[in-house]
Amino acid sequence: MNLLQYQNFKLQHCMKFTIINIIFTSFLFIYCFTLQAQEDGYKKLDPIYIIETANDSIDIASNFYSFYDSLAVFFEDDTLYSSFDNEIIHYPKVDFSNKTDTTILFLTDASKKSFYVNPHNGEVTSRFGLRHRRYHYGTDINLETGDSVLSAFDGRVRITKLSSSYGYVIVIRHLNGVETLYAHLSQINVTNDQLVKAGELIGLGGNTGHSHGSHLHFEIRYLGAPINPEDIIDFGKGQLISDKLFLTAYHFRYQREIAKLKEACFHKVKSGESLGSIARKYHTTTKTLRKLNRLKTSSLIRTGVKIRVR
Numbered sequence: 379m380n381l382l383q384y385q386n387f388k389l390q391h392c393m394k395f396t397i398i399n400i401i402f403t404s405f406l407f408i409y410c411f412t413l414q415a416q417e418d419g420y421k422k423l424d425p426i427y428i429i430e431t432a433n434d435s436i437d438i439a440s441n442f443y444s445f446y447d448s449l450a451v452f453f454e455d456d457t458l459y460s461s462f463d464n465e466i467i468h469y470p471k472v473d474f475s476n477k478t479d480t481t482i483l484f485l486t487d488a489s490k491k492s493f494y495v496n497p498h499n500g501e502v503t504s505r506f507g508l509r510h511r512r513y514h515y516g517t518d519i520n521l522e523t524g525d526s527v528l529s530a531f532d533g534r535v536r537i538t539k540l541s542s543s544y545g546y547v548i549v550i551r552h553l554n555g556v557e558t559l560y561a562h563l564s565q566i567n568v569t570n571d572q573l574v575k576a577g578e579l580i581g582l583g584g585n586t587g588h589s590h591g592s593h594l595h596f597e598i599r600y601l602g603a604p605i606n607p608e609d610i611i612d613f614g615k616g617q618l619i620s621d622k623l624f625l626t627a628y629h630f631r632y633q634r635e636i637a638k639l640k641e642a643c644f645h646k647v648k649s650g651e652s653l654g655s656i657a658r659k660y661h662t663t664t665k666t667l668r669k670l671n672r673l674k675t676s677s678l679i680r681t682g683v684k685i686r687v688r
């Protein structure tokens with residue numbers, strides 16, 4: 379082997395080594411990348427990780443796109459809630475009253491032909507909010523016993539049972555983590571764990587449970603916390619107000635009202651007392667008392683009745 383042949387041989391050997399080295403490095407890189415992707419995948423499936431992500435403070439204006447990416451995930455049933463319980467109607471409420479961030483929830487998905495349908499086309503007879511001394515966590519829709527009740531969104535049936543207060547009740551969990559509840563039914567037409575499409579018949583309206591007259595009591599909850607359905611749905615038009623729900627503390631402002639209610643003070647009206655004398659006793663005004671108790675100017679207070687004074 380002369381010098382030229384030797385140099386040629388050395389060059390070929392060196393090239394072979396370099397090619398093997400490149401192939402080996404590439405495989406190593408792909409392997410590491412796959413491991414990382416798997417790890418990211420696990421992170422996405424970890425419920426604690428998801429809740430933390432959902433609660434991270436986000437400045438929408440500057441981070442909309444990264445925020446969009448991180449939350450544009452339709453959560454699989456068991457990831458956000460950790461379980462899919464067929465017995466307990468309400469999960470413990472997550473307290474969102476001091477929520478400082480915005481959680482974006484996609485309510486429809488055109489690519490999956492996933493839309494919204496009114497559970498029943500009827501007049502809204504009672505709204506979400508304070509009702510006497512109790513809180514009404516849903517919207518009441520007028521119907522006749524036997525009328526169709528439809529699933530509002532695509533989802534999976536979590537609860538089908540007879541409850542003393544709700545009567546025959548259905549709870550459906552939707553892929554974005556939102557749950558809808560349909561109460562006082564006369565008949566349930568679905569079974570637990572059944573997948574349903576929006577607009578599918580799930581039951582018949584009725585007057586079961588704690589109900590006076592046939593109506594549908596409809597609730598929307600997210601991680602156990604009720605949301606006013608009319609913040610999301612225009613029942614009259616049978617449409618969503620928006621395809622996306624930007625969930626903020628504003629949607630849970632009622633929790634402050636409930637906290638105030640817990641601090642409320644009541645007075646049992648004695649014989650001979652008037653609204654004026656009670657107002658003086660509690661250092662308040664008759665106007666405030668009328669407002670607190672939803673009394674008309676003409677309405678009289680009867681002896682023995684408890685009225686709210688604070």
Ligand SMILES: [Zn+2]
Nearest residue numbers: 516517518595
């Ligand atoms: Zn109701």
